[in-house]
Amino acid sequence: MSNSPDNESASVDLPSFLNEDELLDLALTTQGARYFRVGNGGSRGCTGAGDLEAFSENLGLLQDCSIRMGNLLEMEAVSHCVVYEKDSTIAYRYDSDSNPRNPMVVGAMVNRQVPIRKLLTDLAEL
Amino acid sequence: MNLSATLKATLDSLRLVGTVRGVCLCRDGEILENLFPFSPKRMQALCDEGTDIFSDFVDRERDIERLVMGFDGGQLVMLADGELLLLLMHMIPDEADFVAKAGRAFLNDYRLENGTAENVVPFPEEPHADEVEEPEEIVPPVAEHSGPMTFRELLIAAENAPEQHSAEISLLAQAEQASKQVANDIQPAKPQPAASAARAQRSRPIRKRIVGEVVVQPARLAAQQPQSTLPPPKKPRVRSRRQSS
Numbered sequence: 001m002s003n004s005p006d007n008e009s010a011s012v013d014l015p016s017f018l019n020e021d022e023l024l025d026l027a028l029t030t031q032g033a034r035y036f037r038v039g040n041g042g043s044r045g046c047t048g049a050g051d052l053e054a055f056s057e058n059l060g061l062l063q064d065c066s067i068r069m070g071n072l073l074e075m076e077a078v079s080h081c082v083v084y085e086k087d088s089t090i091a092y093r094y095d096s097d098s099n100p101r102n103p104m105v106v107g108a109m110v111n112r113q114v115p116i117r118k119l120l121t122d123l124a125e126l
Numbered sequence: 127m128n129l130s131a132t133l134k135a136t137l138d139s140l141r142l143v144g145t146v147r148g149v150c151l152c153r154d155g156e157i158l159e160n161l162f163p164f165s166p167k168r169m170q171a172l173c174d175e176g177t178d179i180f181s182d183f184v185d186r187e188r189d190i191e192r193l194v195m196g197f198d199g200g201q202l203v204m205l206a207d208g209e210l211l212l213l214l215m216h217m218i219p220d221e222a223d224f225v226a227k228a229g230r231a232f233l234n235d236y237r238l239e240n241g242t243a244e245n246v247v248p249f250p251e252e253p254h255a256d257e258v259e260e261p262e263e264i265v266p267p268v269a270e271h272s273g274p275m276t277f278r279e280l281l282i283a284a285e286n287a288p289e290q291h292s293a294e295i296s297l298l299a300q301a302e303q304a305s306k307q308v309a310n311d312i313q314p315a316k317p318q319p320a321a322s323a324a325r326a327q328r329s330r331p332i333r334k335r336i337v338g339e340v341v342v343q344p345a346r347l348a349a350q351q352p353q354s355t356l357p358p359p360k361k362p363r364v365r366s367r368r369q370s371s
Contacts, residue, residue: 065179066195069204072172073215075197080219084192093196116194116222 020048031112033119035126039095039104055109058083058090080123082116089114093123129159133239136232137161140214143228147200148215151236152177162215176213180206194222207233 018026024047027034036045036055045052066078080093092107106123129137129151141149141161148162152173160169183190193204196219203214203226212229216222284295 061182065193066197068175068179069172069195069202070197072168072175073197073199073202075199077198079196079198080194081196082192082194082222083190084194086189086191116226117220120219 020046023047024051028111031110033108033110033114033122035123036107036109037095037104037126038092038107039098040102051109055090055107058109059092059105059107062090062092080120082119084113087111087113089119091116091119091123093120096124130239133232133236134159136235140228140232143216144221144225145217146214146225147217148213150213152211152213154209162213172213173211176204176211180204180211192226194226203229205229205233207237210236 024034026032027047034045034047034051034055036043036052036059038044038056038059043052043056045055062081062083063078066081067076070076070078078094080091082089082091089110089112090107092105095104095106098104106126108119108123110119137149137151137159138161140146148164150160150162150169150173151158155174155177157166157169157173160166162169162172164172179193180190190206192206195202195204200215200217201219201222203216203222205212205214205226207230210233212233214225214229216225283290288295
């Protein structure tokens with residue numbers, strides 16, 4: 001099922017001198033994580049507007065799913081959500097360092113399957 | 127549809143994995159086994175919602191394997207395999223990978239057991255003794271061509287109709303007599319010396335013995351290869367008695 005080793009991290013240091021398209025190509029080639037930050041009415045990412053739009057769409061879906069299930073479980077506070085497709089992993093979690101009244105969300109998209117523990121640790125350290 | 131005793135036991139053991147607090151297996155929204163400490167109505171709503179979520183993803187042409195959600199009171203792992211949906215509730219977020227692997231193993235077991243029960247092709251039944259037909263006797267065809275007949279065809283034809291082939295039969299008898307005469311006239315070979323006999327033995331092609339359609343070929347031994355692989359018998363040690371002075 002999972003095709004990635006457990007001790008491999010999802011984070012890859014992307015060089016800052018590349019433009020957005022080159023960063024996206026590099027992340028897809030090296031199967032590294034593309035990180036995003038959403039909050040305060042805006043969203044940020046370093047791999048271009050198209051990739052950011054794809055993440056926003058997935059974030060809306062995942063938030064909808066987790067809120068629906070949380071309501072039935074009577075656990076309305078959602079901390080994170082991870083979805084595994086065949087060859088990709090999409091995750092988001094609430095930034096614990098942000099203001100609780102105006103929380104921020106950090107997320108990642110990886111085009112391979114990454115263990116949850118590693119992915120959430122990388123998101124927390126972002 | 128009820129689960130077998132083996133699968134129920136496996137699901138019970140899945141309940142004991144790590145900090146798992148609830149296990150529920152459903153198929154197309156129908157609960158097959160529920161080990162959650164919730165009411166059946168609530169669990170049915172949970173299964174319906176989970177099935178709806180995965181069918182939404184399928185409608186978007188996305189093949190979702192696993193969905194993990196972290197809440198304030200625990201973590202929910204949802205595993206999908208076709209129409210099957212396995213819900214696992216556990217407490218520690220770091221256990222999610224391990225719990226998901228255990229759940230996937232259970233789903234594979236479920237598939238395996240159902241596959242062997244439903245998709246087995248029945249073995250064709252053997253016919254009864256009175257239905258068995260005796261094989262037809264194979265009659266060798268009589269040669270009807272006008273050209274020269276082979277020796278085998280001639281023998282078959284002579285056995286079937288000896289009156290028509292009397293001339294050929296007499297010719298065969300004469301040929302047999304002549305070959306016997308030639309065989310008697312051949313003088314026996316002179317005995318060869320040992321070295322040349324061994325050389326002849328080596329250079330002679332190995333005879334193939336044909337039994338039915340299986341060709342039995344005897345093993346060829348090397349020149350220095352012993353006939354037996356057993357070790358040579360040990361010679362008894364002869365101890366010389368010391369003469370006591």
